[in-house]
Amino acid sequence: MHFEEKILTVRTDPLHATGIDILQVNMGYRCNMACKHCHVQAGPAREEMMDIRTVEEVLVVLNENRVKTLDVTGGAPELNPFFRYLVEEARHAGCRVIARSNLTIFYEPGMEDLFDFYSRNSVELIASIPYYREADVDKVRGNGAFRKSIDALRQLNRMGYGADKALNLVHNPTGAFLPPSQSAMEKEYREDLKRNYDISFHSLYTFANIPIGRFREFLIRSKNYDKYLRKLTDAFNPETLQGIMCRHLVNVGWDGTLYDCDFNQMIGLALLDRYPRNIRDFDHHLLAGRQIAVDDHCYGCTAGQGST
Amino acid sequence: MTDYYNDEDLERFGDIGKHSPELFKKFMDWYTSALQPGILSKREKILIGLAVAHAVQCPYCIDAYTKSCLEEGMSLEHITEAVHVASAVRGGASLIHGIQAHNAADRISM
Numbered sequence: 101m102h103f104e105e106k107i108l109t110v111r112t113d114p115l116h117a118t119g120i121d122i123l124q125v126n127m128g129y130r131c132n133m134a135c136k137h138c139h140v141q142a143g144p145a146r147e148e149m150m151d152i153r154t155v156e157e158v159l160v161v162l163n164e165n166r167v168k169t170l171d172v173t174g175g176a177p178e179l180n181p182f183f184r185y186l187v188e189e190a191r192h193a194g195c196r197v198i199a200r201s202n203l204t205i206f207y208e209p210g211m212e213d214l215f216d217f218y219s220r221n222s223v224e225l226i227a228s229i230p231y232y233r234e235a236d237v238d239k240v241r242g243n244g245a246f247r248k249s250i251d252a253l254r255q256l257n258r259m260g261y262g263a264d265k266a267l268n269l270v271h272n273p274t275g276a277f278l279p280p281s282q283s284a285m286e287k288e289y290r291e292d293l294k295r296n297y298d299i300s301f302h303s304l305y306t307f308a309n310i311p312i313g314r315f316r317e318f319l320i321r322s323k324n325y326d327k328y329l330r331k332l333t334d335a336f337n338p339e340t341l342q343g344i345m346c347r348h349l350v351n352v353g354w355d356g357t358l359y360d361c362d363f364n365q366m367i368g369l370a371l372l373d374r375y376p377r378n379i380r381d382f383d384h385h386l387l388a389g390r391q392i393a394v395d396d397h398c399y400g401c402t403a404g405q406g407s408t
Numbered sequence: 409m410t411d412y413y414n415d416e417d418l419e420r421f422g423d424i425g426k427h428s429p430e431l432f433k434k435f436m437d438w439y440t441s442a443l444q445p446g447i448l449s450k451r452e453k454i455l456i457g458l459a460v461a462h463a464v465q466c467p468y469c470i471d472a473y474t475k476s477c478l479e480e481g482m483s484l485e486h487i488t489e490a491v492h493v494a495s496a497v498r499g500g501a502s503l504i505h506g507i508q509a510h511n512a513a514d515r516i517s518m
Contacts, residue, residue: 236483273478280481284451288481306481 101333103398110338115347115392117360120384122198122349124171125150125158126362127180129354132208135241137230137272139313139366142175154356155182157379162193166384171349173200173362178214191221198224198266203249204241219259224266226305227253230274232292240274253299262300271306276324278335278404279306307407308332310363310400332399340406346392352379360392363400369393413467421468451480458487459494 107115128149131142162170170190177183177199190197199218206214218225229249230240237246253267261267269289273279286304293299309315311328319325341347351359356379359365375390376383401407425432443453454476461469477487 231483233483233485235485271481275478277475277478280479285481 103394103396103402106333106336106399107341107394111341115341115344115394117350117388117390117392118347120167120348120350120388122169122171122345123158123161123167124173124349124351124362125177125186126173126351126353126365127175127177127183127186129175130179131175131202132179132205133176133202133241133245135202135230135314136318137240137274137309137315139310139315139363140175141313141366146175148354149180150182150354150356152182152185154352154354154379155186157356157382158186158352159189159193161379161382162190162195164384165194167195167350169196169198171198171200176202176205178205178211179208184217187217187221187223191223196224197221198226200226200228200270202241203227203229203252204245206252206255207248215255215259218256219261219265222265224268225256225261226268226270227256227301228270228272229253230270230272232289236274240272250297250299253293253301254297257298257300262302267301268303268305269301271304272309276309276319276322276328276331278331279308279407282306282405306405308400308403310397310407312363312367312397329396329399332403335403336399337402337404337406340402343406344401346401350382350387356380358382358387360390360394361401363397364393364395367395367397369395415471418468418472451482454480455482455486455490459490459497462491462494463498 101109104114126140129140129142129146130144130149131138131140131146132144134143158170161167170186172183172187174180178201187197187199205211217223227249229237229246231237234246237249238244253262256262256267259265271279271285271289279285282304285306289304290301293301311319311325311332316325319328346360346364349361351361351365353359353365357365358371358375358377358379359369360371364370370377370393371387372391372393375386422432425436443450443457445453448456454473457469458473458477461473474487477490
């Protein structure tokens with residue numbers, strides 16, 4: 101059964117947003133890494149990057165002061181030349197700023213002061229580290245990724261992240277299977293990272309891999325696509341629909357196009373026809389209660405405990 | 409014989425119940441209850457299942473419990489350690505029977 105029909109078996113109406121708590125901005129698909137599970141298919145060769153005109157349009161929306169949180173993602177958003185300008189201006193506008201960092205970016209040329217920049221601007225970090233063991237992380241992200249991530253987490257701890265500054269981690273399964281219970285995995289990460297590396301963090305989020313992008317290619321190549329889709333649909337949990345992220349945010353693509361979430365952006369699934377399609381036409385009233393555009397990949401966010 | 413065990417046969421497990429539904433239902437109820445968390449956690453029970461799967465060398469159980477281990481957030485390191493426990497116990501079980509061999513030899517030796 102398609103996701104759109106599935107929704108109507110547990111609700112009387114299609115999925116709608118309940119407000120806009122967060123403006124999630126994808127600053128471009130360039131990244132210093134090319135992880136096997138990346139739904140963005142990000143990498144060093146990608147050229148799609150948000151330009152200054154679009155950044156200014158994002159800031160117009162934030163300066164209206166109705167959306168209180170900016171969530172910056174990519175690729176590695178730090179590689180966009182206007183990333184720091186966006187963050188600083190958003191902070192001046194009084195926004196809470198969350199950045200999604202891959203942790204290895206801190207050791208790229210030109211990023212020497214990134215730790216200070218984040219700390220100075222009180223940016224909250226959501227850092228992805230797929231597992232707490234070296235072999236598993238390097239298998240997905242490339243050799244040396246784990247060690248760099250550990251070094252970055254230690255430095256962040258020294259600067260108060262994981263204590264008075266927010267540092268949350270993200271776990272993704274390293275294959276065609278669902279993530280474990282968030283609380284159990286958080287306990288394991290916490291114990292292992294503390295014992296072996298003296299690292300502290302606030303929370304761990306466990307996210308299912310969404311069957312799009314590079315992960316979809318892996319599923320097809322390994323003949324796991326149908327089985328994984330069945331696993332997701334079998335694990336559909338209607339209780340996840342209340343907190344699902346698309347109902348609380350608007351996602352902005354690198355070219356200013358609006359989407360219901362970053363996953364929809366990656367498959368080119370735009371907002372439904374009757375809503376503004378670009379950040380320059382942002383209309384809080386229309387978007388805050390919009391109907392969400394869904395497709396079968398949405399089963400990824402509603403499986404088990406949910407992935408939001 | 410290369411196709412003796414097929415992935416898709418695991419999904420046909422319920423077919424066993426066709427000829428003896430009552431017994432199969434009892435088995436399934438018992439199996440499901442035994443796997444529920446109790447004094448032992450779900451994770452501990454899954455690791456026991458994985459170890460037994462290797463000891464009895466059931467390909468279906470190995471596939472199923474490996475998947476369960478991964479879904480519980482365990483890695484190949486966890487899985488391999490558990491398999492070593494199963495193998496060591498199994499190896500030890502053979503080795504301890506060396507005493508029986510010694511006893512048998514003693515009984516007929518001068």
